[in-house]
Every structure is written in structure tokens, then in C-alpha cells.
Amino acid sequence: MSHATASASAPLDEAPVGSPAAAGDAARRRFETHRLEIYHFGIAIGAFALGALTAVMQSLSRADIDLPMRSEKLYYLSVTAHGVLMGLVFTTFFIMGLGYLLARQTLGRVAWETSAWVSWWIAVLGTLMTTLAILSGTSTVLYTFYPPLQAHWAFYVGATLLVVGSWGWCAVMLRSLVVWRRENPGAPVPLPVHGMVVTVIVWILATAGLAVEVLTMLVPWSLGLIDKVDPIVARTWFWWFGHPLTYFWLVPAYVIWYTIVPRHIGGRLFSDPLARVVFVMFILFSTPVGFHHQFADPGIDSGWKMVHTVTTYMILFPSLVTAFTVLASFEVAARLRGKKGLFDWILALPWKDPFFASVALAMLSFAVGGFGGAINAAYAMNAMVHNTAWIHGHFHLTVGTAVALTFMGVCYWLLPRLVGKQLVLPRVALVQPYLWFLGMLLFAVVNHWTGILGMPRRVYSGKFEVTELGAEVARAWESWTLISAHGGIVLFVSSLAFLAVVLGTLLFGEPLAEPPRCTFARPLDPPPTETTIWDRFGLWTVIAVVLIIAAYAVPLYHLYTMERFPSPGFQPF
Amino acid sequence: MKVDLYERIWLWMATVMIVAFLAAVLIAAGTHAVHPPSHMETIDPATVLSDSEFARELGVIVHDDGSATVRMVAKTYVFEPRVVRVPAGEPVTFRMTSPDVIHGFQVVGTNANAMVVPGYVTQFTTSFAPGEYLVLCNEYCGLSHHLMQSTLIVDDRAADNRAAEDRAAEDRAADDATADDTTAEVTR
Numbered sequence: 092m093s094h095a096t097a098s099a100s101a102p103l104d105e106a107p108v109g110s111p112a113a114a115g116d117a118a119r120r121r122f123e124t125h126r127l128e129i130y131h132f133g134i135a136i137g138a139f140a141l142g143a144l145t146a147v148m149q150s151l152s153r154a155d156i157d158l159p160m161r162s163e164k165l166y167y168l169s170v171t172a173h174g175v176l177m178g179l180v181f182t183t184f185f186i187m188g189l190g191y192l193l194a195r196q197t198l199g200r201v202a203w204e205t206s207a208w209v210s211w212w213i214a215v216l217g218t219l220m221t222t223l224a225i226l227s228g229t230s231t232v233l234y235t236f237y238p239p240l241q242a243h244w245a246f247y248v249g250a251t252l253l254v255v256g257s258w259g260w261c262a263v264m265l266r267s268l269v270v271w272r273r274e275n276p277g278a279p280v281p282l283p284v285h286g287m288v289v290t291v292i293v294w295i296l297a298t299a300g301l302a303v304e305v306l307t308m309l310v311p312w313s314l315g316l317i318d319k320v321d322p323i324v325a326r327t328w329f330w331w332f333g334h335p336l337t338y339f340w341l342v343p344a345y346v347i348w349y350t351i352v353p354r355h356i357g358g359r360l361f362s363d364p365l366a367r368v369v370f371v372m373f374i375l376f377s378t379p380v381g382f383h384h385q386f387a388d389p390g391i392d393s394g395w396k397m398v399h400t401v402t403t404y405m406i407l408f409p410s411l412v413t414a415f416t417v418l419a420s421f422e423v424a425a426r427l428r429g430k431k432g433l434f435d436w437i438l439a440l441p442w443k444d445p446f447f448a449s450v451a452l453a454m455l456s457f458a459v460g461g462f463g464g465a466i467n468a469a470y471a472m473n474a475m476v477h478n479t480a481w482i483h484g485h486f487h488l489t490v491g492t493a494v495a496l497t498f499m500g501v502c503y504w505l506l507p508r509l510v511g512k513q514l515v516l517p518r519v520a521l522v523q524p525y526l527w528f529l530g531m532l533l534f535a536v537v538n539h540w541t542g543i544l545g546m547p548r549r550v551y552s553g554k555f556e557v558t559e560l561g562a563e564v565a566r567a568w569e570s571w572t573l574i575s576a577h578g579g580i581v582l583f584v585s586s587l588a589f590l591a592v593v594l595g596t597l598l599f600g601e602p603l604a605e606p607p608r609c610t611f612a613r614p615l616d617p618p619p620t621e622t623t624i625w626d627r628f629g630l631w632t633v634i635a636v637v638l639i640i641a642a643y644a645v646p647l648y649h650l651y652t653m654e655r656f657p658s659p660g661f662q663p664f
Numbered sequence: 665m666k667v668d669l670y671e672r673i674w675l676w677m678a679t680v681m682i683v684a685f686l687a688a689v690l691i692a693a694g695t696h697a698v699h700p701p702s703h704m705e706t707i708d709p710a711t712v713l714s715d716s717e718f719a720r721e722l723g724v725i726v727h728d729d730g731s732a733t734v735r736m737v738a739k740t741y742v743f744e745p746r747v748v749r750v751p752a753g754e755p756v757t758f759r760m761t762s763p764d765v766i767h768g769f770q771v772v773g774t775n776a777n778a779m780v781v782p783g784y785v786t787q788f789t790t791s792f793a794p795g796e797y798l799v800l801c802n803e804y805c806g807l808s809h810h811l812m813q814s815t816l817i818v819d820d821r822a823a824d825n826r827a828a829e830d831r832a833a834e835d836r837a838a839d840d841a842t843a844d845d846t847t848a849e850v851t852r
Contacts, residue, residue: 545772663806
């Protein structure tokens, strides 16, 4: 019996295209195809939900607003949970899911898919361990976990497993690239995967430093195998990891800006080769910059801090190029719709599309946050902002908006494509990015100002009433802290709106008979046909390793050879 | 590689901007010796409170040239000493360390901002305009981190104190001399 006859004779099993049953089938097929990605996005969004819940009480606590159950223990525990869940879990799982999706769509496959699932399980197990360690109250060490603050061993082992899982992702991504290259000799790597391979390389270079800190110091120390660790050595390895971590977050957001948004709004990518140059520069300059997080540390010579200042400024360059290329791509979209004026193209952009609005607002935030970053990196000027509220103001504009809002926005694009369902609550989805932007204006921008006024980051209360002088000084930032508390509430509402749209679509979304496909921006000029030097990842990685050695070898040699007095662990929480 | 004219102009503008930023930082560092605190000295945190310069000479020492050295210990959740008085407009060198976890030392409204790390001596020199400054810990150090604060008083009385101490010292020296004379007389 032929297939056609079967469907004619059994209409209940094979409903005609366009019927609800057929649409349900199409949706289910999409889900099956993308199960791997969906499970990664699922963990990411779950971590986001928990992270958002812990965040809102913090902004209220800093303004000294008394909430039921408010306590120092809960406050610092929630700062730890928020940092780990948002900065390490939400981002890492989201980026892994995005990487798999882009490989599947543009390389035609995810190689070693079984290994990808094993990696997912390892990373989930690690996430659970770390999260439980934090919630148990035995690991209130914040997401920077500087020794001699000592967490429960499960905190460090869980974090290690999360990173080991992400290394599995790196292997799968690179394997997918190798297989594709063998089948397409000489062809340029599709741009979305080019950016994701750069993300993989940045992550491997970054986590090498973290592995040294966690595996040789913190894990054996927390298990009691070694008594003492050196805090400055630990901080140095941590910030070897900590700055490229921010580019591990940012480059995937750039991939979305360069390769998905222009197509989504009906435009073209302004320049394909320059996008590759930008990505490669992140391989080179992401890592040899860590001392700009340690300007205020003893034990590191100021000359080496100066070297890291110079490399840090280099990394402004690819972001400035991105600002031009992506905005020009947007302009192309508006010009293709016939806009001819100097500025009217801006209004002609699809501001009522939640995905576009998210990305445009994310870019606007990044323009402010990027210049703030240039101030942080300014060697001696850093002393005016170091560890003040300015710092969390800064990174809530960068990772908290440029990256997070882009990831939330792309979910509105991903959902119909991955689960084959129509987005529910479109108005809520549209309001959500604007609410986020408003919330960050009130929270993040204002915290830059309270930081300048001297308010430190990570404090249970901004009142400082221990001394009369403290209370008087704190009055200068009191009203600003109250504004930032309102920002926290707006951000929480925006998070709920996002979660409502995502969960609503998953549970109640109308199945689409023909779900939209994932399509990527084509460049304005004909796409490149041959591999260029910008696709030679091995070469750039070698140069990056040389730069890292040049930036770190001597100061690390100094640290390891001078007479040092390491510390036992402390648990003042 | 073909680069659009407008884009090329933008790339040059970006380059100029980065060079200008770097020049501002490097020139300030070179001509005004503006550097972040980067002292290279270690100390055993177990001995800080019992047997170290921090146990013996905690607090302010005003030198003859008007400059001052301040030795402070940052520990959960206090700065010792809790009130520090230094002369205005003179170079003040801070030497600090911690016997427990990492703390921050931030003098609100100034560029005195450094990490205080167990096992290391933080040292830097700066100067202050007259006034009373809030000193606070800006690195999470435990559940009462936000209560860790102290006061820095900058005024001319620190110098007066020195003068007074000097006078007292001179008096003592004179007394000693008299005493010596007396003794000498008796002996003679």
C-alpha cells in the first residue's frame, strides 16, 4: 500500500496539511529535531527564572526596605545564587544551545550528538550540585568565590562539572566543523558558525585559567587535601578566566546581531569579511587583559598592570567596528523599504517587533556600558570606581542587557522555529524588552552614579549607620538607591513577562502547520567563496596563546617564586 | 579585503579614539606617577596581630618632613585603629594587611581604594584635603561586611600633634640632659 493511499484511507492518522492535527505533527517534528537545543535553552531559562527571583530582593535590600524574611544571610546567599545562576548557568547553557542550533542549521549536523547529550547531563549535574550547595547556606562566597572564603566542596566540584560539560560542547562544535570542512574543502565557514567557533576558542582559553585555580587549589583545599591556598595567586587565575568569560557571553550576542537580526528585519549584512575580523580579534585580545580586574591588588607589579591596560583598550576596537557594521545593516533594511532621509530610516525600523526591539535596546545599552568599561580599564582612574556600585551598574548594562536582552529577544525568534508554535501574548512580548530597558536605566545607569558617590557594591544595606559620619555620607546616595530599587522591580516584572511568553508558548501555543525556518543574513556584497586567513582558527589560537604567555608568564613567575604565606579557609557566613 | 569608504573612516576614528584614551592613561601615569597600588611584599597572616609591625606600631606616625605613615589592620569586621588622623596636603603612606579574609579599603570621595589581602602588605601613598572621610570595606568579607567602616580625619591638628609630641620629646630630652648633668654633678 502506497503512502498516498494510506493517508487517503486513514485521514485520522495523516491529516491534510493545514488542519490542526497536521500542525501538531509539524510542531512535534520540530521539537524532535531540536530536542538537544531545547533542553539547553530550558535549563538556561530555568536558571534565569531562579536568578531573577533572587535579584529583586537585593535591590530592595540595598535601599534598606524591610521585607519579610530579610536577613544578611539570605541577602549574601542570594547575591551568590544570582551571580552563579545568571552569569554562569543561564549564559553557558544558552550559548551551548545556540551553538548546536547554528551548527545544525548551517553545517547540516551536530556531530557526536550522543556526546552532546552526555555533556548536557554532566553540566546539569554540576549545576544542581552548585545550586544546592549555595541554597544550603554553606557556600556564600559570591560568584567570584575569592579564597580564603571557603565554600562547601560541592560548590567547586559542581562548577567543575558544569565547565567539563561545556568542554564536551566545545569538542562537539569543533568536531562538527571538522566534518563539514572535510565535505566542503576550501569553502568559507558559514559566518554564524565562524562566530561560534571563536566563542569555543575563547572559552577554552578562558577555562584553562579557571581549571588551574579550581583543580589545583580550591577543590583539594575544600576537601581538606591541602591546608592553605594563596589568595592573590587564586585571584590571578580567576581573572585570567573572568575577562574572556565576558567575551564568551558577548560574541554569541554579536553572532545574533550580525547574522540573524539583519535577515529578520529584511536587510543585509553590511560586511561579511569585517565580521570575521571582529570575531578573530576576540580570540586574540580576550584573555591577556585580566589585571584590569586586579588594579587594586598587592603582589602584582604596576608595570604588568599597565601592559594589561594596553591590551584591554585593544579590545574596544572590535566592538566599535561592530557598532558600525550592525547599525549599517539596520540602515540597509530601512533603505530597502524606500527610506531616503538622513534619519527617517531609524523610525522605519520594526520597533514593534519584540526581537528587533530587544536587540536595538541591547545595542544602545552596550554603547553606554562599553564606554563605562573603558573607564574601568583606565589604570589609575579605576580607583574611583573599583568595587563601588558603578561596577554592578556597568555589568548590568553589558552582560545584563547587551547579552541577556539579546538572548531573551532571540527566544521570540527561536520559539516558533524550535517548537513549531505561534508565540502567545504578543503584546506582553513587545512590552517586555522596553520594560527591561527602562528597568536598567533606573537600576544600572543610576548605580553608576551611586558608585561615583562612593557606595560600595554587594552591601546588605546602603544606610551605613554604624558611625554618624557613615549615616551622613550615605544620605547622598539614599534617594538614588531608592530609584535603583524601583528599577529592580521593573526588571522583575519584565522577567515575569518573558517567562510568561516562553512558558505560555510551550504549553498553549498554536501549532504552526509550516513553522518558519532559521534563515541567516546574506552580505551586501556577494558572499565570499574561498577561505581567507580569517578562517584559520588554529593560527589565531596560536597567536593568542603567545599573547597570553607574554602577558602572564613573568607576573605568575614572580608570584610563584616569591616567599608567600597562603591562607586557611574561612566561613564567615 | 574591500572595506567601504564610510566604514574605513569609522575604523580610523575608532583607532584615533583608542589611541587618545591610551595616551591619556599613559601620560598621566608617566608624568604624574599616577599608579594603582601595586606593592610587592608578603607577610605571614598568622603573625599579624601578635608579632609584626602591625602589632607594634599600629596607627599614625607623622614624620619630620610632615608626611605620615599609617599602619592599619583590616579584619572581620573592623578597621584597626577605628579613627585615624592624618595631616592635610601631605603625602600619607598607608601600610595595611589582613589576618583573615580579603577586605577592601575605600576612602569615600578620594582615590584611596585598595584590596587588603591576607599574606600581602598593601601599600600606597596619597594625600587628602582637610575633612572627615568615611572609610569602608568594599570587598565582601562575610555577613557583617556592610558594617565594616571607620573614620579618617584629615586636618592640621595631626601636624599640631606632631609639634606637641616634638615639644614633649624636646622637653624630655632637656629633662634627661638636666638629669644627666645632675647625675654628673653628684658623681663629680
